Amino acid sequence: MPQEKHQYMSNVWRDDIFSECLKNKVVFCTGGAGTICSAQVRAMVHLGANACIVGRNVEKTENMAKDIATARRGAKVIGIGAVDVRLPEVLQQAADRCAQELGSIDFVIAGAAGNFLASIDQVSPNAMKSVIDIDILGSYNTVKATLPYLRESASKHKTDGKTENRNGTGGRIVFVSATLHYAGTPLQSHVSVAKAGVDAMAMSIAIEQGPRGITSNVIAPGPIADTEGIDRLSKKENRERSYKAVPSGRFGTVKEIADATIYLFSDYRSRVR
């Protein structure tokens, strides 16, 4: 659990403009029990949103939902476990339940991902398929299940990108990708292929659905401190060497990813001109 989970109040996110955008809005998030996605959702809930997180592990997902709900008094956070993003019907049921219980789906975070360290000769056909299916098909299934709700939300929150929209924002998707495939990463061919596909899907959706008011963006975290992913991929004893491989000399933080998410889901851009 990230130690800084309750620190969002102490900085820029106290600003009312973000709360205006997110108040009473609903975020649907896959992979929501993971360290990065839970931080993204927690920041949104803190700023006024309600949330539905889905994951494969029932106990972990339900417990995380309860924990995220503590970010704001009165917050509604649903945790739906036993949701494998590779199963469209199961995902559709979860999206429908989210919209029914919380009233809408305004934002989507497609964060479910598979990962392990293995060289190409150690990756079996089924292992390659599993990661591609979780990342690419899972993201596709997530968009398919939520797009009608996102379109409805987008139509209520139309903006010219310049004028302040007092009604906030909606109809926005963020895909959680990675930086592994930008330059090539050993032992990560399967994930690199999958995340490249996620990036491509996000770009196509942005161009295709943009005229209907939908935004589609990618956040590509590099190594992020205190996450399950980095704990699995980078041994603690090699951390100093790992830090040196990052230009800033440190790992990123979950808060930085949450901050980027809030920015993309807000209309902050229209207010700084």
Ligand code: HXC
């Ligand atoms: C090689 C492996 C393996 C490993 C599983 N497989 N683990 N192969 N090395 N360590 C193989 C299995 O042997 C099997 O192939 C196939 O993968 C499917 O495994 P199953 O267990 O049957 O299926 P499933 O549970 O559906 O998928 C396994 C999984 C998934 C893909 C490993 O459980 C998973 O990824 N869990 C971790 C989720 C996670 O932490 N996500 C966050 C990612 S963070 P065979 O041929 O034997 O049938 C991230 C950030 C990266 O991505 C950025 C860091 C810098």
